Amino acid sequence: MVLPVVDRLAKLNENCKFIDSDRLQDTIEMVADESDPHGFHFLSLFLQECHSDLHLLTAHLGDRPLTARTAHRWAGRCAQLGVVRMEGAGRKLQALAGGATENELKEVVGKMEEDLRKMEGLLKDFDSIVHY
Incomplete structure (x- = not known):
């Protein structure tokens, strides 16, 4: 059961633009180590x-x-958020803040929303796996 979950997380980590890769990777390793009973909870x-x-x-x-x-x-708000990686959302927004067109900003928000949909799909799956 754990292996498909780890595979999906690794794919999510490759494809999502705005998630803290290092923290997600640490969490993936925790789940992959089935001897750690807290992996799924974290x-x-x-x-x-x-x-x-x-x-x-x-x-x-x-x-x-x-x-x-x-x-x-x-961009400043991104810096305060724990899991949204600054080089993703924050720096992109900061770079656009100087002279971004509305379409460029909409593209960033669209990518965030895409990541959000991926997260929602995973959360639904984990609701049935994690019972804490």
């Missing part, structure tokens, strides 16, 4: 934290006019 908490951060970002970026000011403010 994984579940990590995925929920990722989901929460991405949801917060996409909700706030998606429902307002996407301006350079908004991008700059949310």
Whole structure:
């Protein structure tokens, strides 16, 4: 049961743009080590934290006019979030804040929303696996 989960997580780690790769990799290794009874619990908490951060970002970026000011403010917010990697969301938004077009900002938000959908799919799967 553990191996397919580890495979899916590794694929998620390769494909998601805005998740802290190092922390996810550590969590994957914890789950892969079946002798660690807390692996799935930590994984579940990590995925929920990722989901929460991405949801917060996409909700706030998606429902307002996407301006350079908004991008700059949310680049700072990314730095405060535990699991959204700064080189992903924060630096991208910061770089765009100087002279981003609305389409460029929408593309970033779209990628965040894509990651969010991947996280939601995984969380649904883990609800049936993790019973804490």
